[in-house]
Amino acid sequence: MPVLRLRTLLVLVVATALTVLLSACGSTIFPTPTPTAFSEVTPASGTPTAQLTGLAAQGQQLFVKYQCAICHSLTGQRIVGPPLNGLYGSTVPLTNGTSVKADDAYLKLAILEPDAQVVNGYQSGIMSSHIGQFETEIAQANNLDALVAFIQSQK
Numbered sequence: 001m002p003v004l005r006l007r008t009l010l011v012l013v014v015a016t017a018l019t020v021l022l023s024a025c026g027s028t029i030f031p032t033p034t035p036t037a038f039s040e041v042t043p044a045s046g047t048p049t050a051q052l053t054g055l056a057a058q059g060q061q062l063f064v065k066y067q068c069a070i071c072h073s074l075t076g077q078r079i080v081g082p083p084l085n086g087l088y089g090s091t092v093p094l095t096n097g098t099s100v101k102a103d104d105a106y107l108k109l110a111i112l113e114p115d116a117q118v119v120n121g122y123q124s125g126i127m128s129s130h131i132g133q134f135e136t137e138i139a140q141a142n143n144l145d146a147l148v149a150f151i152q153s154q155k
């Protein structure tokens with residue numbers, strides 16, 4: 001039956017056109033996001049990525065996932081925020097004139113509520129506005145513990 005064949009052909013043509021159109025859209029409108037490379041969060045002189053295990057290794061993955069490295073180096077370099085290597089156990093001067101020991105409790109607060117205690121020489125509001133989008137996830141106890149363990153591993 002010629003009519004049916006024509007219809008089949010039409011469906012085929014339309015389907016092909018749609019596929020081409022959709023794949024074109026895919027490459028322009030929805031570009032594949034480039035994940036932050038692990039090398040960017042590997043300290044120049046710290047524990048090499050491959051040697052991190054357990055919680056610290058989990059924390060490193062979260063550090064990448066939550067884009068902490070945009071603002072924090074692990075090499076001592078100041079970016080937007082203070083470098084995080086060598087932080088654990090050190091004494092941190094705050095903008096209110098006091099200082100605090102960087103223990104687990106301080107680090108958790110610094111990550112969860114960045115504006116509660118602001119590091120001297122840095123601005124409040126920057127970190128909180130950026131990580132707000134991940135807040136619920138970061139606030140999960142295991143994620144916080146992992147991030148703290150990772151920071152602790154960065155001597």
Ligand code: HEC
Pocket residue numbers: 063066067068069070071072080081082083084087092102107110111114115117118119122123124125126127130131138147
């Ligand atoms: C948009 C920039 C930005 C991002 C992203 C960011 N931070 Fe921060 N962070 C800052 C700034 C600025 C400060 C200093 C001001 C303050 O104390 O809040 C800071 C402070 C800190 C401190 C305290 C540092 C110290 O010397 O006592 C810790 C810990 C910290 N951030 C961890 C993180 C972690 C973990 C992430 C990812 C979940 C993250 N930050 C993401 C900007 C950022």
